[in-house]
Amino acid sequence: MDKLRIGVIGVCGRGGLANHWRDSGRASVVAGADVNPTYLDDFRKRMGEGVFVTDDYRRLLERADVDAVAVTSPDFTHEEYASAALDAGKHVFCEKPLAISTEGCDRILRAWKASGKRLMVGFNMRYMSIFRAMKEIIDAGTIGEIRAAWCRHFVGHGGTFYYHDWHANRRGSNSLLLQKGSHDLDMIHWLTGRYTRRVAAFGSLDFFGGDRPNGLTCPECPDKRTCFEYDTSSRNQCCFRQEVDVEDNNVMVMELDGGIKASYLQCHFTPDYHRNYTIIGTEGRIENSEPEDKVWVRMRRANSWKELADREYAIRPAVGGHGGADPVICEDFLDMVIDGKEPLATPEAGRMSVAAGCAGAHSMRNDGMPVEVAPIAW
Numbered sequence: 560m561d562k563l564r565i566g567v568i569g570v571c572g573r574g575g576l577a578n579h580w581r582d583s584g585r586a587s588v589v590a591g592a593d594v595n596p597t598y599l600d601d602f603r604k605r606m607g608e609g610v611f612v613t614d615d616y617r618r619l620l621e622r623a624d625v626d627a628v629a630v631t632s633p634d635f636t637h638e639e640y641a642s643a644a645l646d647a648g649k650h651v652f653c654e655k656p657l658a659i660s661t662e663g664c665d666r667i668l669r670a671w672k673a674s675g676k677r678l679m680v681g682f683n684m685r686y687m688s689i690f691r692a693m694k695e696i697i698d699a700g701t702i703g704e705i706r707a708a709w710c711r712h713f714v715g716h717g718g719t720f721y722y723h724d725w726h727a728n729r730r731g732s733n734s735l736l737l738q739k740g741s742h743d744l745d746m747i748h749w750l751t752g753r754y755t756r757r758v759a760a761f762g763s764l765d766f767f768g769g770d771r772p773n774g775l776t777c778p779e780c781p782d783k784r785t786c787f788e789y790d791t792s793s794r795n796q797c798c799f800r801q802e803v804d805v806e807d808n809n810v811m812v813m814e815l816d817g818g819i820k821a822s823y824l825q826c827h828f829t830p831d832y833h834r835n836y837t838i839i840g841t842e843g844r845i846e847n848s849e850p851e852d853k854v855w856v857r858m859r860r861a862n863s864w865k866e867l868a869d870r871e872y873a874i875r876p877a878v879g880g881h882g883g884a885d886p887v888i889c890e891d892f893l894d895m896v897i898d899g900k901e902p903l904a905t906p907e908a909g910r911m912s913v914a915a916g917c918a919g920a921h922s923m924r925n926d927g928m929p930v931e932v933a934p935i936a937w
């Protein structure tokens with residue numbers, strides 16, 4: 560294969576990954592599909608006049624000059640677009656979450672197996688240096704056998720990220736446990752090396768949502784001069800509109816394979832942004848501080864904190880989006896399709912994080928009852 564020819568579905572926002580493929584020297588971006596004509600015009604300007612653009616993704620999939628498809632459109636489209644792309648014989652990069660239901664993920668996995676093509680998921684956190692360092696330390700056995708995990712995620716800017724558009728509705732995202740949480744649940748799975756088997760969760764809408772009209776946007780709002788959530792971007796539906804029904808305050812406990820206990824807190828109205836993963840083993844504990852880009856290991860015997868020196872565990876300076884992970888995940892996609900390498904972000908992992916998040920959403924909408932995570936329905 561000379562250059563992998565990529566088509567992008569959902570060209571703005573996360574569709575910006577196309578820039579990395581275009582610049583890689585091993586791929587060309589040949590087509591784009593989107594429902595927004597302005598974004599398509601902009602995409603054509605960025606990728607070159609020869610690029611094919613369409614408002615109907617099926618026209619893109621019909622093209623013989625498209626080898627692979629990146630699905631970077633909103634979550635609720637992933638099941639349809641990724642399955643159709645695989646059915647059309649394309650390799651697929653699908654953004655997280657793989658789908659908004661467990662059944663939707665399984666449908667994609669079956670289409671993947673039937674197609675004989677390659678599929679990977681946009682778990683770019685697996686490619687961030689800081690978390691790769693944690694994974695290396697854990698896999699080296701430094702903290703012993705893993706018995707517990709914890710993720711505390713303060714989503715500062717939760718309103719800006721999730722409550723001005725489709726993310727805030729169950730029909731668009733199902734739950735932020737599998738939208739935002741698909742990364743965190745995947746990191747718990749990846750760092751421990753085990754998948755979730757059962758969960759119980761509590762959650763509610765404690766800050767966003769309310770009685771504002773569904774059609775209200777920030778620029779038209781009478782309170783725009785005083786509202787902290789006022790937004791001038793194209794994501795500007797009122798965060799306090801009636802249709803908002805996705806919980807902004809979630810806690811979830813999990814039992815993983817092998818009896819590992821894990822817990823997850825995700826809150827969308829904290830003043831600051833902070834994400835911490837703590838993994839506890841029989842010999843010690845490891846944790847990170849995301850804003851500081853630091854990892855600590857504490858051993859039971861030493862009983863003292865040891866900050867990892869760059870010399871010991873090189874934490875590369877971040878170059879590129881999402882802590883330097885975006886260019887690397889795009890390269891991994893090319894390595895997978897062109898060189899046959901196994902990707903770090905596998906389809907099964909994509910499915911298991913959604914399945915854990917869906918089980919959590921089901922539990923918290925049913926008085927916190929324990930819910931089993933179903934095995935993959937191949």
Ligand SMILES: NC(=O)c1ccc[n+]([C@@H]2O[C@H](COP(=O)([O-])OP(=O)(O)OC[C@H]3O[C@@H](n4cnc5c(N)ncnc54)[C@H](O)[C@@H]3O)[C@@H](O)[C@H]2O)c1
Nearest residue numbers: 569570571572573593594595631632633634654655656681
């Ligand atoms: N891995 C990450 O770190 C990361 C970060 C941000 C977003 N994401 C994921 O990327 C995806 C896109 O997120 P976003 O914030 O860019 O969304 P977005 O709302 O900005 O939309 C992305 C693009 O899709 C287009 N689009 C909207 N509806 C469409 C449809 N029905 N068919 C085709 N195109 C459509 C939009 O016009 C836009 O160009 C989501 O699934 C999200 O979870 C992943």
